[in-house]
Amino acid sequence: MKEKLLDVKDLKTYFYLSSGIVKAVDGVSFTLEKGQTMGIVGESGSGKSVTASSITRLISKPIGKIVNGEVLFEGKDILKMSNKELLSIRGKDISMIFQDPMTSLDPVYRIGEQMIEVILTHQKISKQEAKRIAIDALINVGISDAEDRFNSYPHEFSGGMRQRVMIAMSLVGDLKLIIADEPTTALDVTVQAKVLELLKDVQKKTNTSILMITHNLGVVWDMCDTVMVMYAGKTVEYAKVKELYKNPLHPYTWGLLDSMPKLSQDSNKPLITIEGSPPDLRLTGNFCNFHYRCPYVQDICRTKMPELIEVDEGHFVSCHFQTRENTLERKEV
Amino acid sequence: MKDVILKVNNLSQKFKIKSKKLFDKPKILKAVNNVSFEVYRGETLGIIGESGCGKSTLGRTIIKLLNPTEGEILYNGKKINDLRGSQLKSIRKDIQIIFQDPYSSLDPRKTTGYLIEEPMIIHNIDDSKKRREKVETLLKEVGLDVKHYNRYPHEFSGGQRQRINIARALALDPKLIICDEPVSALDVSVQAQVLNLFKDLQKKHGLTYIFISHDLSVVKYISDRIVIMYLGKIVEIGDNESIYSDPKHPYTLALFSAIPPESPFEKKEKLTLEGEIPSPLNLPKDCPLTGRCPHEMAICSQKNPELVDVGKSHKVACFLYQQKGNEKNE
Numbered sequence: 001m002k003e004k005l006l007d008v009k010d011l012k013t014y015f016y017l018s019s020g021i022v023k024a025v026d027g028v029s030f031t032l033e034k035g036q037t038m039g040i041v042g043e044s045g046s047g048k049s050v051t052a053s054s055i056t057r058l059i060s061k062p063i064g065k066i067v068n069g070e071v072l073f074e075g076k077d078i079l080k081m082s083n084k085e086l087l088s089i090r091g092k093d094i095s096m097i098f099q100d101p102m103t104s105l106d107p108v109y110r111i112g113e114q115m116i117e118v119i120l121t122h123q124k125i126s127k128q129e130a131k132r133i134a135i136d137a138l139i140n141v142g143i144s145d146a147e148d149r150f151n152s153y154p155h156e157f158s159g160g161m162r163q164r165v166m167i168a169m170s171l172v173g174d175l176k177l178i179i180a181d182e183p184t185t186a187l188d189v190t191v192q193a194k195v196l197e198l199l200k201d202v203q204k205k206t207n208t209s210i211l212m213i214t215h216n217l218g219v220v221w222d223m224c225d226t227v228m229v230m231y232a233g234k235t236v237e238y239a240k241v242k243e244l245y246k247n248p249l250h251p252y253t254w255g256l257l258d259s260m261p262k263l264s265q266d267s268n269k270p271l272i273t274i275e276g277s278p279p280d281l282r283l284t285g286n287f288c289n290f291h292y293r294c295p296y297v298q299d300i301c302r303t304k305m306p307e308l309i310e311v312d313e314g315h316f317v318s319c320h321f322q323t324r325e326n327t328l329e330r331k332e333v
Numbered sequence: 334m335k336d337v338i339l340k341v342n343n344l345s346q347k348f349k350i351k352s353k354k355l356f357d358k359p360k361i362l363k364a365v366n367n368v369s370f371e372v373y374r375g376e377t378l379g380i381i382g383e384s385g386c387g388k389s390t391l392g393r394t395i396i397k398l399l400n401p402t403e404g405e406i407l408y409n410g411k412k413i414n415d416l417r418g419s420q421l422k423s424i425r426k427d428i429q430i431i432f433q434d435p436y437s438s439l440d441p442r443k444t445t446g447y448l449i450e451e452p453m454i455i456h457n458i459d460d461s462k463k464r465r466e467k468v469e470t471l472l473k474e475v476g477l478d479v480k481h482y483n484r485y486p487h488e489f490s491g492g493q494r495q496r497i498n499i500a501r502a503l504a505l506d507p508k509l510i511i512c513d514e515p516v517s518a519l520d521v522s523v524q525a526q527v528l529n530l531f532k533d534l535q536k537k538h539g540l541t542y543i544f545i546s547h548d549l550s551v552v553k554y555i556s557d558r559i560v561i562m563y564l565g566k567i568v569e570i571g572d573n574e575s576i577y578s579d580p581k582h583p584y585t586l587a588l589f590s591a592i593p594p595e596s597p598f599e600k601k602e603k604l605t606l607e608g609e610i611p612s613p614l615n616l617p618k619d620c621p622l623t624g625r626c627p628h629e630m631a632i633c634s635q636k637n638p639e640l641v642d643v644g645k646s647h648k649v650a651c652f653l654y655q656q657k658g659n660e661k662n663e
Contacts, residue, residue, distance in 0.1 A: 043520035043521065043522060043523075044520055158609055160609060161609070188383035188384055188547065188610075189383070189547070189549070189588065189591040189592060190383065190587060190588060190591040190605070190606065191383075191609070192591065192593075193590075193591035193593075193603060193605065194605060196593075197603065197605075215520065215521065216593060217593075218592065218593025218594060218595065219593050220597075221593065221594045221595065221596055221597040221599070222593045222594050222601075241597045242597045242598065245596050245597050245598075255522060256521065256522065258525075259521050259522045259524070259525035260521055260525075260550070261524075261525070261528065261548075261550040261551050261553070261554040262550055262595050263549070263550050263553050263577060263592065263595065264595065265550075265553070265554055267553065267554045267555070267573070270529045270532065270533075271525040271528055271529055271554065272525065273522060273525040273526045273529060274522040274525075275526075277490045277492055277493075277522075277523060278520070
């Protein structure tokens with residue numbers, strides 16, 4: 001019944017700098033089913049965006065290199081594809097929406113021209129037909145006066161409108177996967193709510209899968225079916241959204257959930273924090289990367305890297321003390 | 334009676350925008366439009382709004398980084414609009430500001446120690462030995478270490494840099510600190526640390542904060558009273574509790590319904606406003622929400638609603654509540 005669309009296995013992307021090797025993504029595995037939404041959460045520098053770029057191989061050479069892993073998209077490994085095959089997938093089957101819509105649209109071309117370019121790259125149709133498709137897509141994402149707006153330049157649009165244009169661009173093809181990299185981070189809350197609503201609508205209509213990268217857990221609760229928590233380039237926990245909320249297992253996930261200020265929070269109590277700050281990615285190695293900040297740290301954490309274990313059906317966690325045999329008692333805070 | 338530390342009366346801040354055409358009249362952008370409120374000693378006043386609503390301009394005008402176009406600012410009952418030179422300098426000692434970006438607000442070529450000492454040098458406080466002692470206590474107070482004294486800003490993470498900024502603001506023993514999105518550039522785990530620090534320092538030094546942010550949950554956590562701004566105007570003001578438990582203004586309602594849920598089990602009813610925030614250029618004289626408001630009435634496009642009290646010093650600028658208020662009076 002459930003069809004795998006994307007299957008990422010042990011992905012590793014390193015950046016080779018003069019000061020050392022930055023292990024931006026260091027062993028990430030997950031699967032995404034058709035029509036599902038998966039969220040990747042983590043702090044800045046945890047490797048969420050590099051994971052997304054690695055899937056479409058948008059890693060700048062020669063500094064960055066995907067050193068290990070498989071990215072199976074409908075059974076075919078993207079990492080082994082020729083450039084020609086890759087181009088036929090990008091924009092047609094997989095499209096990406098970035099955080100800053102201004103930098104992903106070319107400021108010197110009209111919106112319409114940019115949309116037609118995408119359509120004509122993948123479909124053998126006339127320019128007139130392409131225009132028709134593009135205008136329909138603009139109407140679909142709720143842009144009023146689409147015919148007029150078709151001839152506007154990106155700077156004439158507000159942030160929310162530009163993000164709508166980006167979504168419209170991904171709608172013109174027969175899309176299977178949208179990778180949304182912090183699509184609403186630069187937007188105000190009311191605009192964010194509208195863009196998320198739009199993405200949900202699009203998904204319902206076309207049965208697309210969405211890979212949602214965000215640092216905002218609220219967006220995850222709102223949008224996603226499954227969620228992966230990343231820390232210092234590694235998957236620390238991966239589960240269904242409701243399961244993760246009800247029964248989080250990794251100490252980092254606990255800290256992340258607690259340190260979000262909530263509306264229901266008692267403002268007389270101090271917020272629970274994670275001490276310290278994320279580690280330097282050049283120094284991550286053969287140990288648990290969270291051990292510097294973990295309140296439950298023991299000797300084994302400093303010397304051995306924990307494996308990602310499936311402790312419950314569909315619930316993976318990477319901690320020495322959260323296995324099928326052992327469980328860690330969460331301290332009362 | 335509550336002790337008012339800062340009072341703002343009918344404050345407006347206008348900017349002239351050059352017209353694209355030569356010899357055309359410049360356009361007027363009203364970033365802050367006829368705003369009045371009071372800040373009580375020892376409290377935190379949160380200011381919420383979306384980008385372009387004038388919240389940062391308001392903060393900058395209060396500390397006189399911008400000269401207000403209209404209205405008056407009273408600090409401890411004294412008008413500070415027209416102060417210049419040494420008088421302004423003495424006021425600046427009492428009012429400090431912390432900015433959003435911890436990276437660009439510190440001079441990269443100065444050491445941490447000097448950066449924190451600098452305000453004291455400018456204001457000629459103590460001798461160098463005493464200043465050094467003070468810097469060391471400040472470093473400890475904001476959660477840094479004395480060994481950080483000779484380090485440069487690039488050696489610190491974002492959260493630590495924001496701590497340096499806080500220490501720098503505290504160096505002059507200010508009474509009022511304006512915090513302009515101080516945690517927006519930080520990751521959640523670090524953000525929580527800095528928010529706790531703000532609360533601790535407030536208790537310890539009896540500080541008053543004006544806390545500007547677009548993050549509603551952060552403001553809810555830190556503030557005693559909250560101001561909600563839309564297009565340069567205050568649309569609602571009240572106690573933290575009453576604003577969040579009983580929001581009145583249609584804009585506030587829409588804003589709150591747009592906050593992402595707190596759990597995957599929470600299903601929110603979304604109230605969306607039509608269209609987008611209009612440009613603050615050439616604002617009409619009517620209610621700023623006209624054209625987007627679901628409860629629009631005829632009067633909304635004729636007059637500008639004033640802030641009216643709906644009980645417990647909770648004020649709303651909307652005709653929906655003005656009429657109800659009048660009925661009660663009758």
